[in-house]
Amino acid sequence: MARPFRRARPCSCPVSDGGSEGLERNAGTCSCVLDDMENHPSPQPSEGCLAVAVRIPVRIVVFVLVVPVRVVWDLLAVGVKALGRRVFAPVWRGLVVIPFGWLYRAVLTPVGHAVCWVGRGIGAGIGALARGVGWVLATLVALPLVWLYRTVLTPLGRGTAWALKGIGLGLAWGIKGIAAALSWVLRAVFVWPWVALWRWVLAPLLRHGLLEPGAWLYRHVLTPVGHGLARLASLAAAGLALTGRGLAAVGALLLVVPALWLYRTVLTPLGRAVRVVVRETGAAFAHAWRAAGFVSRAAGRALKWLAWNLLGRPVRWVYVTLLTPVGHWVRDAVLRPVARVALAAGRAASETARSAGRATREALASARRTVRTARQDAWRALVGGPPREPAAHRARTLGSTTTASGAVPAPEISLSEAEG
Template sequence: MENRPAPQGPEGCLTVAIRIPVRIVVLVLVVPVRLIRDLLATGAEALRRVVLAPLWRALAVIPFGWLYASVLTPLGHATAWLGRVVGAGVGWLGRGVVWGAVTFVGVPAAWVYRAVLAPLGRGVSLLAEGIGLGLRWVSWAVFVWPPVTLWRWVLAPLLRYGLVVPGAWLYRCVLTPAGHAIALIVALAGAGLAAVGRGVAALIVLLFVVPAVWAYRTLLTPLGRAVGVVLREIGDAIGHAWRIAGFVSRAVGRALKRLAWNLLGRPGRWVYAVLLTPVGHWVREAVLRPARKAALAAGRSAREALASARETVRTARRDAWRALVGGPPREPAGHRARTLGSTTTASGAVPAPEISLSKAEG
């Protein structure tokens, strides 16, 4: 079965008389507001896309990206390397301190505890236990037994037959009948006050509540319904006017978009396709690519010159060593186990022997 809308009741004359004038007035007031709002929203979006986004990218994103990639990242890597080196040193130092503390302090202290302090503590504990047992017996004989005997044979009988038994007789024979009489008097007084209260409440209802209910049903309810109808029609009229204004605004926007495309977009696209694109291609082929090739060639030349200079320095160092010592120099072979400025040990590598060149020559 299809879901059909529930049938609505017949509308009153007041609703029909108010609806059309209110909708006309609201439509006249809402359409300019909607047009101005859509125009401002479109202008703000265009300003964000055309001006603010490129400006933000040029002033913030690109500089901070370069700063992060070129400055902060190498600085962070250097800081991390330094932290690893310092951490390794601190770890070796901490292990040495712990070994010294265990060897020179912990082991003697454990021996002293096992051989001296533990037997001495057990003896002191046994002695203290014997003394405590004697003190408990003395305390019982001096402080506990006399008060207990006095309470059991003297104070308890005196309190029972001197206070408890007479108090119970007084409560049962005197206070209980008096309480019953007082309760009966209070109940009668409460019934009388309740009757007086019911009479006063009936009088208040007759003088105030009944007229108020009559005024609410006869005057306020019809007035409230009329005000509700007016407010509801105003709200419906505002909703219809806002939707109509949206249709009008979209139509005006499409017309302005088509006009802007015919006046600016097509000529701009033609200028970009016919003029700027060939000029850009020519600049790329005739200027940028030769400049890039020249820069790459200059870089290769500089690297070759640096390599030649290093080889020259290495040859001069070998010649100087040969002239001073009289034989070919024996440079220590490079090991993976130790590197300059690092204490990292490669897995499976044997540490290089720490022997000077003079000892190796001898």
């Protein structure tokens, strides 16, 4: 990779004052010229002939194969996007978003508010009950127990502890004396005889009868024999190591050298060629995919231009020039008068319906008055006086007192006697 070009710094050599001729004469000794020569970018390594030979045919073949695939891919992408915008999004909104939004606003929100209100009420009730129970427990249980503890149990416990402490001290002194006596007796009976036996009898016997002969045997017999065996083992290990090195040299000569030659002479060039082919094929696919994208977009723009000029412009001209004036004339000359006539007819029908309703209500009121008059006349003919109906606003108590305000006890007489 070429190094970045640095800005030329002013030359500080004495020969630079002499102009270009002096600089050329002393180019071998001027450090500024050497620095400028070092700052030039180094040449890029040229690619191999295999890469150059493979690149063009592979790109041509891949471009021919990839262009139809890219065109079909772009068409599918456009179709899927249009289908998602025009079909899936409205269906999703109509079947999921709107129903669930209505369900959330109209059902779940009121139910949640009701549940929260009930929960707050239950929580307030439980809190009040808990406060009442806590007050009862603190007043009727805790305070008596605290008074009992401070007044009765604490002095009683301190006196008991003082008495038990004195008894414990006496028992401790007694047990300590008894333990000292027993310890002295047990040491005199069980420890001191065995210590004397070990110190004066068994220890000298073991030292002179077993340890000293064993040490002499280890020093003068076992140690020389072990040294000889170790020497023999080292000689055998050296022989085995020499044999192993010889076998390794033979194996390397028969296996490693041919394998290394095969790797360097055959596999390495073949791998490099395969790597070049794979790299160029991948680069060709990427280049062909990008070029096919440009081709596909250009073809799409061309088809869009043709469709607009062959179909869109005539349709737009027909709509703007013919259909829009006709539609405006139909709206102004036909639809609006018809709407006004329909509105006037509707208003007349509503006025007629209101008049009919008022006439019907008046007829029904007149019929009710006629029926009421006939009933009064029939009652007067049967009883002999005008009918008496109890007032709805007065309280009937039948001579007893009542709690209703303004109630007056009525006489306990029948209706016929009152009419007579």
